[in-house]
Amino acid sequence: RKEVEQDPGPFNVPEGATVAFNCTYSNSASQSFFWYRQDCRKEPKLLMSVYSSGNEDGRFTAQLNRASQYISLLIRDSKLSDSATYLCVVNPWGKLQFGAGTQVVVTP
Amino acid sequence: DAGVTQSPTHLIKTRGQHVTLRCSPISGHKSVSWYQQVLGQGPQFIFQYYEKEERGRGNFPDRFSARQFPNYSSELNVNALLLGDSALYLCASSLPTGTEGGYTFGSGTRLTVV
Numbered sequence: 001r002k003e004v005e006q007d008p009g010p011f012n013v014p015e016g017a018t019v020a021f022n023c024t025y026s027n028s029a030s031q032s033f034f035w036y037r038q039d040c041r042k043e044p045k046l047l048m049s050v051y052s053s054g055n056e057d058g059r060f061t062a063q064l065n066r067a068s069q070y071i072s073l074l075i076r077d078s079k080l081s082d083s084a085t086y087l088c089v090v091n092p093w094g095k096l097q098f099g100a101g102t103q104v105v106v107t108p
Numbered sequence: 109d110a111g112v113t114q115s116p117t118h119l120i121k122t123r124g125q126h127v128t129l130r131c132s133p134i135s136g137h138k139s140v141s142w143y144q145q146v147l148g149q150g151p152q153f154i155f156q157y158y159e160k161e162e163r164g165r166g167n168f169p170d171r172f173s174a175r176q177f178p179n180y181s182s183e184l185n186v187n188a189l190l191l192g193d194s195a196l197y198l199c200a201s202s203l204p205t206g207t208e209g210g211y212t213f214g215s216g217t218r219l220t221v222v
Binding site: 004034041042043045049087094095097098100 | 139141143148149150151152153156158163164166196198200202210211212213214215216218
């Protein structure tokens, strides 16, 4: 079983629509959680940290369910520039564990 | 402020050769981690260093080694290169636990082994 599992997609989303996807993780000792965005052949960039209480950053909302070991990301009012691969990341003691990523393609 | 800088950006090596990759963290960050990203997969943890000491090692063979210098920069060394070592090698820097502000990645070194 992979440490972090994500639906690879692609999720094809019309511009302006809402898209949501999630990941599951296996290491219950994970202390912190993140969503990173990665554009083709570029480095991952931090999109947002994820907290148990849920948190928003503009059009992005993240949720964490520690009991189910489940993390979600919702993107509202999708923009063309949101097209990217979204990496779910968990952090057990500084050794980041990445999912393989969910590809999102926003179409005009 | 400069972000995480890595060098070289691209590298082509022959099987059996040795390679050294370099990373300079963000000023004030004392923790540096190395990751390998093969095409189509998420990054895989290789090493973490903090204050020049190894704090963690991923499931990689002994051909992989690293060190951190007094100025917190780091080197990743790979000996006896194999075709399967072809990947994007990413360096990340962070505050000690990484929980404050997450991890910032450099633009990576793309290694091709032929």
